[in-house]
Amino acid sequence: MKQVKIIVVMLFLAVFNFGFAQEVWHKNDVYLVSKGAIFKGGVDVTETLSEADKKAVFSQFKADEKLRKKNERALAKSQKEAKAAKKSLRQSEKALKKTREISAG
Template sequence: MKIWITLLLFCIGYLSNAQIIVHEGVSYELKGKSIFKDGKDVTQTLSAENQKAIRSNFEKSQKATKKLAKDQEAFEKKLKKNEKDLKKADKERKKSEKTLKQKQQAQDNFEKASKKMEETQEKYDKLKRKGKLSPKDEEKWIKKIENYKNDADKARKSMGKS
């Protein structure tokens, strides 16, 4: 796209410097106040009306070229703005995806820690009911349950921060 824009501007510049005008099917070239046809000065041979018409056509062509260049510049500015907005939107999308992923990870960690804590609590209760826990084992199970509870609390806090 940028190559086409550059090529268009180059052509416009070339045409505006060449100062070639087509009047009544004949190609004329303007150099200062002189009018040339096929490299020969024909200013004196043309009528005043034809000279005026050729110069008028040249001025119209110049105005059109300037307007085209101005429109092209406005288009390029709009294109750059759109590209910038697109990059900004892409950056925001990536940021949102990252935040969502962090929240999902925190949720998964919380669920995992809660499940471990519940399973450990159930196993502890079952062993305690059956009387298969020594005082030392009971202390270990309680400590294990506390660790899982701490892990679940940490995961819950991280869910709130994400």
């Protein structure tokens, strides 16, 4: 049941992240990239930017996305490892408790 809950939460976060614009810094300006359009100050500047600037903003956006996905995978992996370590600790404590009961009895 917990696995289903985790999957639903991860799916929700993925949809939530892709539904909104991502900030990109280029030439000391902050642009928002959303669905193939570039915004600056809430105004669509996709057509007013030079081709080189558009290419640079989109490539920075892709690099940021790649890094964000890598970080999400690393976070998920570390959470999984922490869960496994916690389970192992509980099992060890349970075995120790049984050993103490046997030796005391």
